[in-house]
């Protein structure tokens with residue numbers, strides 16, 4: 575399958591150690607900028623209940639869901655403990671010419 579790179583935003587539109595919501599078609603994603611200035615993307619909804627993770631809190635490499643404080647490592651999508659037990663899907667990200675793209 576051909577990789578489709580989709581433009582998300584300018585790299586500076588995401589603060590360090592923060593996350594934004596990105597909707598594309600009928601899908602929603604969360605795009606992160608880590609404290610060490612790397613970019614990552616995951617599915618936008620918590621795997622516990624369908625809550626937007628972009629409303630949650632980023633700490634280091636962890637996103638904390640705003641609803642029940644479930645935590646995921648957003649760099650690999652792994653669920654870090656109750657109440658979340660299903661990993662998040664992750665997506666490749668690239669930054670080119672100051673723009674952030676994700677591969678769907």
Ligand code: FES
Nearest residue numbers: 620622623639644
């Ligand atoms: S909805 Fe995310 S932890 Fe419950």
